[in-house]
Amino acid sequence: MNLKVIGAGFGRTGTHSLKIALEMLGFAPCYHMVEVFSHPGHSEAWEAAARGESIDWEWLIGAYRAAVDWPSAYFWRELWAKNPDAKIILTERDAGAWYKSFSSTILEFMQRGDAGITDPILLAQRKMGRFLLNESLFGGRFDKDHVIDVYKKSNEAVRREVPKDKLLVFDAPDGWGPLCAFLGVAVPETPYPLTNTTEEFRSRAMARRADKN
Numbered sequence: 001m002n003l004k005v006i007g008a009g010f011g012r013t014g015t016h017s018l019k020i021a022l023e024m025l026g027f028a029p030c031y032h033m034v035e036v037f038s039h040p041g042h043s044e045a046w047e048a049a050a051r052g053e054s055i056d057w058e059w060l061i062g063a064y065r066a067a068v069d070w071p072s073a074y075f076w077r078e079l080w081a082k083n084p085d086a087k088i089i090l091t092e093r094d095a096g097a098w099y100k101s102f103s104s105t106i107l108e109f110m111q112r113g114d115a116g117i118t119d120p121i122l123l124a125q126r127k128m129g130r131f132l133l134n135e136s137l138f139g140g141r142f143d144k145d146h147v148i149d150v151y152k153k154s155n156e157a158v159r160r161e162v163p164k165d166k167l168l169v170f171d172a173p174d175g176w177g178p179l180c181a182f183l184g185v186a187v188p189e190t191p192y193p194l195t196n197t198t199e200e201f202r203s204r205a206m207a208r209r210a211d212k213n
Helices: 015-024 042-050 057-060 072-083 095-102 104-110 120-137 144-161 176-184 197-210
Strands: 003-005 087-091 167-170
Touching: 003 015, 003 104, 015 087, 015 176, 042 057, 042 072, 042 120, 072 120, 087 144, 087 176, 087 197, 095 104, 095 120, 104 120, 144 167, 167 176
Parallel strands: 003 087, 087 167
Antiparallel strands: none
């Protein structure tokens, strides 16, 4: 494995924008949940890892130079142990704003039933997501206070466990400056990418489900 950057931040903290930004800076390809949708077998591998089973990490993510967002962020410790020279980026935003975005995107679509879905790849993706997030991360509870508490405690753990010289706590509105300084690369002339709004996420998720029915 040759990961140079590992994202430890939850989904809906600007991880899709960070994926694009890292690839623009030369850390391509960058793994993100969108990769799961185009790689049959990845959902099953991530779920197996979440269940504590031994998996072939090299097959799963060995071709990537960076990884952000779920499901890889759930395993930031494991990935860092295998790539000890990698730098860690904790994407973070205001907890209330994060919960609003998470609850109206990922949580809403995860809680929808599978009725009418026949595509085995999409079913595997949803099964993996439910186990990794619903069961393992949030313990089957989705009341606002609990979800925000999990979010905050996870971020606190990253800050506590990662040495300061290896960690960047990053919010997308901060832009290129702190990211490029942390990675030791030049600032691009183009604006920092801001993508995957709530509306874009919902539209893409609905279209993907419609295509698989």
